Amino acid sequence: MQGEGRPGPDRLLHQVQGEEKPPAGRGRLKIFFGYAAGVGKTCAMLSAAHAAQKSGVDVVAGHIDPHGRPAVLALLEGLEQLPPLAPVGQGAALREFDLDAALARRPALILVDELAHANAAGCRHRKRYQDVETLLRAGVDVYTTVSVQHLESLSDVVASITGAAVQERVPDSVFDSADQVELIDIEPEELIARLGEGKSAAAGQAKRALSAFLTREDLTALREIARRRTADRVNRIAEREKHGKGDRSEEHILICLSGAPSNASVIRAAARMAGAFHGSLTALFVETPDAAGLEEGSGEQLRKNLRLAEQLGARIATVYGENVAQQIADYARESGVSKIVLGRSAPGRRGVLARRSLAQQLAARAPGLDVCIIPDGQSPRPPRRHGRERPAWSAADLLRSAGILAVTSLLALLFRQWGFTEANIVTLYILGVLFISMCTHSWAYGAISAAAGVLIFNYLFTEPLLTLKFNDKSYYVTFVVMFLASFLTGTLTMRVRRQARQAASKAYRTEILLETSQKLQHSETEEQIFTEMGGQLLRLVHRPVLLYPVQEGVVGEPAAFLPPGVQPPADGWDTAEERAVAAWVAKNNKHAGATTDTLPGARCLYLAVRGRDAVFAVAGLALGGEPLDIFERSLMIAMLGEFGLAVEKQRANEEKRRFAVEAEQERLRADLLRAISHDLRTPLTSISGNAGILMANGKVLDEKKRQRLYADIYDDSMWLINLVENLLAVTRIENGAMSIQTEPELVNDVVDEALAHTGRKLGEHRLALDLPDELLMARMDARLIVQVLVNLVDNAVKYTPPGSTITVSARRDGPMVRIEVADDGPGVPDEAKERLFEMFYTAQGKRGDGRRGLGLGLPLCRSIVSAHGGVISVRDNRPAGTVFSFTLKAEEVTCHEQTADPDR
Structure with a gap:
């Protein structure tokens, strides 16, 4: 059943399909930045939009809230405006930016005011800056506005100046990644005058603002912060261009996560410090035996602090131990941390039994590290633990x-x-x-x-x-x-x-991680990788797991892994709505679904399984309203990283094998073409030349010369016929197109048939037969074995000089019949014996007729003999020459067979 304000399957599918055909490039983001409301950000954005429209750019005003300001209303004239969206169940008065309409319209430039705005329930994203990121990925340029108090890392600094905390915030990464930031700057006196005259906001709002915090001193401080932040962004861009995308700074800032509300300000301070030093930031959570007993509110605050640290670019790490200070010090030493940022601890007991603060303990255990203490203006009570109080x-x-x-x-x-x-x-x-x-x-x-x-x-x-x-x-x-x-x-x-209990739990989880790595390494197919990974995730989280394979951006059918006794809902886990969320994750390479800010109405939490350059799968976890704890989450992300690397490696190996097969096919094709261009041209040239002589001088040539020319034409033609027959036979056998029908046959008859089909040059050699058993029978396809014998005898004829002896023998060898073709020629070098049966390979020995072969005869013999279940081999003859032998399955002679075939 869909929850209130939750998008339906059709709408989700429409949302994802609306992004299926993005332009080639990513859109550009321009931010109009100011130090307070009323400095003129919206007017500057609209003026720039009119200038772009005059130059021929397709401009649409996606969402502009004029707040009754005449200047803004006047600048909106002449610009196409998208109708606002009324989210389901939120009332007719609430109007939001319609992302789906913007994607369907897909202008070249769209204006979206108030980047830090929080969307109402029922929208695709919880934050407007996520809508802007979707537009940028779709290739649409965006103009937007934001004030300094809405930047995440500066919100607590601004709150300390103004005395008012801002709830709508934007991650600094969005601000820093913008293609252009234009600072809208006016004098504080002019801003105060604007507010007093009601030009920038309603009169009542202006009076409240002036009486609350918009004094000249406060505005001057905010203006200085905005200028400094703009300059910091320029410095960061210059630093990236100088050193590349990699962080070459040696500064490594460590922040400790906790469930205290004041921890958020400490995280922001650490992020500002990391940005100032151009260093890396790590957020460490120390899981103690009492961590599971945190109150529900403290646990939720811990998850919020974790998301905040991720938004500010921190890498999340988790360690376990009873002594928090010792765990932090050990991790800092192992990870090369240069500075540790802590919040100021609440005052403890005094006197002899006074307990040292965390900063004092760290100073004692890691004296070489800088420990920075951030003042805490909230002074909240420490998180209570159920194990002590309840x-x-x-x-x-x-x-x-x-x-x-x-x-x-x-x-x-x-x-x-x-x-x-x-x-x-x-x-x-x-x-x-x-x-x-x-x-x-x-x-x-x-x-x-x-x-x-x-x-x-x-x-x-x-x-x-x-x-x-x-x-x-x-x-x-x-x-x-x-x-x-x-x-x-x-x-x-x-x-x-x-x-x-905690040690057993940690050992169990660590065992799962190590076991996952081993199982993935031993998996031979992608299906095995998915099966092993699904089982390991199920063991870790004990909740239903769905794994969607992704091929070339297309989400396939999921593999479901359910805990014992858990039944899927009536409509299943893989509904059209859930599949749409998985498709969004695969396309955008980001997490979405339950407990996230993107499509939070989904049943499952969906995480992208990433490789180096692409998404290979999407993992869905049915949380059932219970979010993952930090240790489970960090361990699961590590396992998904191993999963992504394993799938990427498997696909790379498959691609490598495919390239190897293609390379081998290309090599064979090149060898064949090279052989055809050289070896086929020689007999064809000889045939055409001899035929030309006969046509021009046939009457004047004597009979002996004509017969010699006829014999040469015949020999070259037979050579071409045998070559084509071998090539076709090899192709049919390798492709499995040749059918082999074996029957008991007399070996003597097959040998006689083969010798009758050999070339006339066999008469230039001495032929010896060694067939002592006239009733020796073997199971074979006689037509193919005749071709084997013809190739072996012709091979002996071609590579031995005239007058040499060729011996064909056959005898029983246990359950097999061994047939041999031996010669007393020059022999085959040892280094060539191992490759004689490879296609297109020819030994370098000189042939009797001076013609080089294509190297197809012996590979054909091997294919035929292997299809019969036999083995073909080559060895040296003593004292000189070569012996080719192959085996066939022997067949017993029966009286019935002798009677049925009396001629044999």
Whole structure:
């Protein structure tokens, strides 16, 4: 069911589809910057828009709120204005900027006033600057306005001057990344006069502003801040151009995150310091055993501070430990931190038991670091922890505590009857409190049990018995020592239990991260990578996980991973609305969905799985209204980073393999063309030349010369025919197009058939047959094996001189039949034996006819023999020559076969 003000599936799809065809480049952003409202930012923006329109630029006023100002209304004349948007459920009076209409209109330049404005519920984004970023990504130029008090890093400085905090703020990164910033500057006296005359705002607003904080001194201070911030932006641009995009500064600023409201001002101060030093900024959160017990308000404030640090460009890091100062010092040393920025701690106890502040502890543990203390004007109370203030009561724990105390008292009574001293009985009660602390889930049970143990001891074991009175005053010390020992023992036990739970949780999460890295490294396909990653994310967050693959910017079907016992909603997780949010994340390479400022009405939180240059997947997490804690979030982002690298590596390997195959095909094609251009031209030239001689001089040539020319033409033609047959056969076998039909065949018959098809040059050699078993049979496709034998015999003929001996033999070799073709020619070099069966490879030995082959015959033989399940090989003949041998599956001779084929 859609929530109130939540965009429907059709609208979300329309929003995303409206951005599917952006222009080639990114739009340019120009900010008209001022130190206060009323300096003339909007008028300057409209004047610049008119100038652009006169030069032929398509200009549209996207959202301008004139506030009844005549000058603004006059400048709006002549400009096309987009109708405002009335968000669903917000009333007819509320008007917002219509981003979808702007994307549909897609002008060259659009005017969007008040960049820091917070959109109403029901809009696509929570902040107007996010609408502007969407327009820029769509290739639309934007003119906008902003005042100095709306910059995130300066909001607390301005608030200290004016006394009024600004709620609508813009990240400094938006301001610094603008293509142009124009400072609109007038004298403070002139601004005060404008406000007094009502030219810049309503008369009532002007009077309130003047009476509240717009004094000449305040305006002068704001003007100086705005000028300095504009100059800082110019310096930062010059620094980037000088050193490139990488940060070459050695300054590394560290800020510590907490759930205190004052932590936001500390983060802003650290960001300003990092900008001034052109250094890097890291926000560190130390997770202690009590971190899970933060109040709900403090936890929400911690998440706000985390988002603020991210907006100001900080890198988020999380460590775990009991000693906060030690963890910060260790991290600072390992990460090369040069300065640590802290807020001023609330004053603690004084005297002998005074506890040192965090700054003092850091100074002691890391004396080489600069520790900067930021004053805290709010002085809030420290975050309360449920573990101390609100113990969780349960009937089971109460029964356990009462039972252990009862058993302890019974044992104590037995000890007294057996003659044990009171010291032994006191120790027994301390042991009972220790057991209670181990078996219950709150420190309160141990504290109450310690007090109850003292009372029971007084009631049962001090004179007078069975009363709470005692005669001996020394029992005061006994009771105090007994209570303190019991209380401290129980407290330490509970602390050890909390630390053990936190250590186990940290070890579990770290194990998941390490295991994720190992599993991703061993995954061989992209499908395996997605499966392993989904399982690991599910183990980490224990919530439904959706993984959308992204190919060339298109979001595919998701893989869903659900915890045991969790059922998807009736319409499923992958609704049209949710898919639209995932598509937005894939396109814009940013997070969106639940708990974010972009499309917050979605069911899931969607995060982009990034590589170096693109988005490879989108991960969706069904939060169910419970945001992730900082440690889970940082660990999940690290895992998604590993995920992105693994997918990028897998796709790069696939691309590399594809390029390798293409390169190999190109090499084979080049070899074939080179062979055709050289080796085919030789026989064709010989054929045409001999034919020409016969045509021109056939009558004058004697019969012997004519026969020699006829023989040469025949030999060259047969060579071409065999070449084409081999080439076609290799192609059919490699493509799997040749069908092989094996039957039992007599080897002698196949050898005779092959020798009958060899070239006439075989007559120039001595042929020997070694076929001792006339009934030797093998399973084969006779037509193809004949071609193998023809190629091997022709190969022996071509590479041996006339008069050499060629021997064809066949015999049984276990379950196989081995057929060999041997010669006593010059042989094959050892370095060539390994490559003889490669396509287009020819040995460098001189052929008998002086013609170089294409290197197709032997690869064809290997393909045919392999298709028959045999093996072909080459070895040296003794004392000289070469032996080619191949094997086929033997077939037994039966009487039925002999009778059915009597000619064999």
